[in-house]
Amino acid sequence: MANWREIIVSGSDALLNTLGVDNDINISGSLLVSKSIYDTDGNVGTLGQVLSSTVSGSQWVDNSSGAQGTQGIQGIAGTDGTQGITGTQGTQGITGNQGTQGITGTQGTQGIQGTIGIGEVGSQGTQGIQGTQGTQGIQGITGTQGTTGTQGIQGSTGNFGGASFDYTFSTTIPSPPADPGTGIIQLNTSTQNTATSLYIDATDDNGNSIVQFMTTIDNATSTIKGHVRISEKNNTNDFILYQITSVAGQDTNAWYILTISPEASSATNPFSDSDDIIASFQVTGDAGDKGDKGDKGDKGDQGTKGDQGDKGDKGDKDDKEDKEDKEGKEGKDNGSHISGGGVSGHQRSTHGVSRDRPVDPRQRNRQDQTGHRLRGSTGSGQLCGRLRPETQAQVARI
Numbered sequence: 565m566a567n568w569r570e571i572i573v574s575g576s577d578a579l580l581n582t583l584g585v586d587n588d589i590n591i592s593g594s595l596l597v598s599k600s601i602y603d604t605d606g607n608v609g610t611l612g613q614v615l616s617s618t619v620s621g622s623q624w625v626d627n628s629s630g631a632q633g634t635q636g637i638q639g640i641a642g643t644d645g646t647q648g649i650t651g652t653q654g655t656q657g658i659t660g661n662q663g664t665q666g667i668t669g670t671q672g673t674q675g676i677q678g679t680i681g682i683g684e685v686g687s688q689g690t691q692g693i694q695g696t697q698g699t700q701g702i703q704g705i706t707g708t709q710g711t712t713g714t715q716g717i718q719g720s721t722g723n724f725g726g727a728s729f730d731y732t733f734s735t736t737i738p739s740p741p742a743d744p745g746t747g748i749i750q751l752n753t754s755t756q757n758t759a760t761s762l763y764i765d766a767t768d769d770n771g772n773s774i775v776q777f778m779t780t781i782d783n784a785t786s787t788i789k790g791h792v793r794i795s796e797k798n799n800t801n802d803f804i805l806y807q808i809t810s811v812a813g814q815d816t817n818a819w820y821i822l823t824i825s826p827e828a829s830s831a832t833n834p835f836s837d838s839d840d841i842i843a844s845f846q847v848t849g850d851a852g853d854k855g856d857k858g859d860k861g862d863k864g865d866q867g868t869k870g871d872q873g874d875k876g877d878k879g880d881k882d883d884k885e886d887k888e889d890k891e892g893k894e895g896k897d898n899g900s901h902i903s904g905g906g907v908s909g910h911q912r913s914t915h916g917v918s919r920d921r922p923v924d925p926r927q928r929n930r931q932d933q934t935g936h937r938l939r940g941s942t943g944s945g946q947l948c949g950r951l952r953p954e955t956q957a958q959v960a961r962i
């Protein structure tokens with residue numbers, strides 16, 4: 565390879581695949597380097613480094629520079645002078661303090677493109693000192709209150725309280741009653757608000773079991789065990805409310821027969837076949853315990869005096885004395901007889917005195933065993949027959 569002391573390239577671009585130069589190269593046009601540039605030590609440097617003169621050669625160094633000077637006035641382009649001898653590299657000056665931020669100047673006019681000067685690139689300056697944190701800005705003024713929004717639309721009425729389950733209504737009337745099938749409710753009559761029996765499967769449309777809830781209702785001790793309200797799922801205004809008086813599980817609680825009594829409804833037949841409905845159940849509380857026996861009441865007031873009794877019938881007319889004497893003889897064991905109300909001769913007595921209860925003189929016109937009427941006093945009748953003295957004493961006391 566030729567070893568040229570000086571190569572001058574001007575005019576059109578020159579393409580050199582390999583160039584070995586011992587002394588100077590003067591390039592007055594553009595230089596395109598597609599490969600690496602080696603320094604004196606044969607190094608190609610790293611990204612961001614610059615090639616710097618060492619007087620006796622060159623070396624790749626970090627790209628650092630001194631403090632930025634003020635922008636000078638664009639001078640008039642002079643003629644190219646001859647290349648001076650490169651001076652020795654001066655020592656790095658001490659970095660000055662960070663100056664205050666200057667006022668931004670107006671944009672200057674575009675200067676004339678100067679010729680590319682030949683010189684060494686200065687080293688990268690050190691990082692400037694971080695400026696102090698600015699003060700907090702003043703709090704902004706609070707905005708005015710926004711206007712109140714319009715009233716929202718009224719929500720739809722909620723379902724009946726209690727435990728609710730999703731079912732499908734069937735207008736089929738089973739005869740005899742049978743399992744209606746999963747998620748199905750049926751009634752025992754085509755007039756829905758007069759039904760007395762409800763047939764319901766133990767599993768609703770969503771696969772939920774009602775067995776435990778049916779057991780709770782069945783265990784209630786009140787006469788009315790609970791209530792069931794059937795309504796359309798998306799229109800609760802269509803409904804029927806029934807009382808529940810008995811719960812009968814069928815086929816080991818696979819389905820149930822509820823004895824019901826209607827209480828209220830929106831229409832005679834509010835549901836159509838296959839309507840999506842909600843069945844809501846409520847349990848009635850158990851009957852309370854029997855209350856304690858009440859205290860004895862106060863003694864009542866004295867009753868008013870009764871009305872005067874009716875006058876008694878007139879007694880039978882006395883028979884003749886011999887007839888009465890005969891009747892007196894018919895008395896056994898020397899019994900006694902009082903005409904018109906005396907002791908009958910047919911009454912037995914060991915001493916002529918009746919063994920029956922003595923006649924109360926206050927019980928007037930009362931018949932004795934022979935059909936005679938008692939006069940109520942011994943003074944109104946005649947003693948007949950043969951009476952012993954002790955019998956006469958008894959009669960006298962009557």
